[in-house]
Structures are given as C-alpha cells and as structure tokens.
Amino acid sequence: MNRKVAVLGLGLMGGGMARQLLGAGFDVAVWNRSPDKAAALGEAGARIATTPADAAAGAAIVIAMLADDSVSDTVWTGAHGALAAMSPDSIAIDSSTLTDIWVTTLADLAAKYGVRFLEAPVTGSRDQAAQGALRFLVGGDPATLADARPVFEAMGSAIVHLGPVGSAATVKLANNFLCGVQAASLAEAIALLEKRGLDIEQAMAILTDGAPGSPMVKGVGRRMLDRDYAPHFLVPLMAKDLGYAAQALADVGIISAMAQAARQCFVEAAAAGEGHRDIAAIVEPLRKI
Ligand code: NAP
Numbered sequence: 001m002n003r004k005v006a007v008l009g010l011g012l013m014g015g016g017m018a019r020q021l022l023g024a025g026f027d028v029a030v031w032n033r034s035p036d037k038a039a040a041l042g043e044a045g046a047r048i049a050t051t052p053a054d055a056a057a058g059a060a061i062v063i064a065m066l067a068d069d070s071v072s073d074t075v076w077t078g079a080h081g082a083l084a085a086m087s088p089d090s091i092a093i094d095s096s097t098l099t100d101i102w103v104t105t106l107a108d109l110a111a112k113y114g115v116r117f118l119e120a121p122v123t124g125s126r127d128q129a130a131q132g133a134l135r136f137l138v139g140g141d142p143a144t145l146a147d148a149r150p151v152f153e154a155m156g157s158a159i160v161h162l163g164p165v166g167s168a169a170t171v172k173l174a175n176n177f178l179c180g181v182q183a184a185s186l187a188e189a190i191a192l193l194e195k196r197g198l199d200i201e202q203a204m205a206i207l208t209d210g211a212p213g214s215p216m217v218k219g220v221g222r223r224m225l226d227r228d229y230a231p232h233f234l235v236p237l238m239a240k241d242l243g244y245a246a247q248a249l250a251d252v253g254i255i256s257a258m259a260q261a262a263r264q265c266f267v268e269a270a271a272a273g274e275g276h277r278d279i280a281a282i283v284e285p286l287r288k289i
Helices: 012-023 035-043 052-056 069-077 100-112 126-131 142-155 167-195 200-209 215-226 235-251 257-274 279-287
Strands: 004-008 027-031 061-064 091-094 116-119 134-139 156-163
Touching (some): 004 012, 012 027, 012 061, 012 126, 061 069, 061 142, 069 091, 069 100, 100 116, 100 167, 116 134, 116 142, 126 134, 134 167, 142 156, 156 167, 167 200, 167 215, 235 257, 257 279
Parallel strands (some): 004 027, 004 061
C-alpha cells in the first residue's frame, strides 16, 4: 500500500486527525468545504485539494470526519464526491458519527466502485484528536482493518473491532446517548444548585466525588461552572447524535423518552443562540429562566 492518505472534513476532530497523520509521515491530502481550515495544514505539508474527488485520487486510504449522514452522503457520492475517484481496492473510512442505516448503505455503494469500506466512529474529543489519542470503534472486514491499522495507529491510542459495518455506529450512538442524557441532566442540576444559592463548588464536589461523578459530569461540569464554552463538541452535533440514538432505539421497538428529552435540551439551546458553542453551554438558557 502506498502512503497516500486523504482527510475529508477538517473541523474540530478532522483537523487534529490530519495533523497526526502528517506527523506520522503519511503523504496527506486534505479537503474541507470552508477552505480557511485547510490553510494551516497546507503550511504543515498537506496537499490542499479543491474537491473530495481531488483529495481522494491516488490515495490508498480516504478518511471522512463530517457532520452527519447527509454531509457524508454528499462528500462520498455527490458531485466531485470521493468514491468515484478512488482506486479499486483502496479503503474508504468514515469516522463521523452516523446512523447504522447510512453506513451500511455507504458500504454497499463503496463496493460498487470496488472500494473497501470501514466505519470507524471515535470516542474522545477535540483534545484527543489533537494528541493522537482517539479510540476508534471499527465495523467491517477484519482484513481491511489490518491493512488500515497503521493509519488508525497514527490517530488513536485504541482500535476496537466490534463486528460488521453498522456495529460501531450502534455502539457509538449508545455511547453518545448516555453522554447526552448526562450533560442535559447535569445542566438542570447545576441550574438548581445555583438558583438555590448554594456554594456551587462545594455542591459540585458532592456530585463529582460521588456516584454520579463520571468523566462526562466532571469534565463538562467544570466547563459549565467556568462558563468555558470554547468548543470541544458542538451543541447541534449532540442534538444530532441524540436524534440518531432515538431513531436506532425506535428501530428495535424502544420509544426512548430519555433520548428525546435530552435531544430537546440541545435543540432548544441551539435555538437560543448556543449552537456555535461547546455542549457545556446548554446550561446557559436555564440560567436565564
Ligand atoms: P465540526 O468541527 O463542526 O466539523 C464538521 C465538519 O463537517 C467540518 O469539516 C464541516 O465543514 C463539515 N461540514 C458540515 N456541513 C457540511 C456540508 N454541508 N458540506 C460539506 N462539509 C460540511 O465537528 P467535529 O466536532 O469535528 O465533528 C465531526 C464528526 O465527529 C461529527 O459526526 C461528530 O458527531 C463526530 N464526533 C465529534 C466529537 C467531538 O468531541 N467534537 C467526538 C466524537 C465524534 P466546514 O468547516 O466547512 O463547516
């Protein structure tokens, strides 16, 4: 396999991932809808492509890190999409958080071009992407994963094969379902403590040192108290993930009040002007009540 890798989508996650690949010595081409995000990577040695197809041409492996199903569809299969430009037997990897239904469809579309496909959503956030410390949840053919392993190792500290395509999307949605519900309930708990006039640091220590003190509650709780909303994970993307989780649950006959209620918190926060901020900002509309 050649060392040519393309990265499509240079947001909070994709930008860090591309930088790790450059650092590991891969020959990296990058593409992003908004070209400004590619400039620094160009200075670091990446080839800046003008379209997904331009980035993908000649690459052994193409990795997408995009907002949602619809954007993934456009970038892989739309006009100037990556799939049609890829060489037979090359590997397409989508690391975005997507539905199991879409990644299964995408795997079938890739096969029509003779392209091998892996879904590889991640746990970890902006900082882990920048440090090459993501955990990749992989669905697809184990032999394809073996061929792609050096690329995953450049971007992550753990690679977990979960089964066929669709398995990793399901686990990732379950993961973010729990994260989203925790963040939404945490925002309400913090708003309650503040409105009752408690010493907020003392009260939060009870929560973070006790049974509810998950990494999510500790990390996002700190940012809520500090009013630090520089984005690690944007509000609308958590709304998207909770919507996808609610749909996956509905597909197996579970109408999830939890996923729907948590999603509503993120949808309302975005509507209240917090859409460009970190998920910690969902506490702000509650502070204003
Ligand atoms: P982000 O910073 O908002 O980046 C989103 C990317 O999608 C950008 O490259 C953006 O391009 C592109 N995009 C959006 N709409 C588009 C369109 N219509 N056409 C073409 N490109 C479009 O988000 P992120 O945090 O990097 O997340 C990327 C994916 O990883 C998402 O699926 C997210 O759920 C998942 N994820 C995020 C985290 C996290 O903590 N941040 C963790 C795990 C998984 P522009 O720059 O032009 O807008």
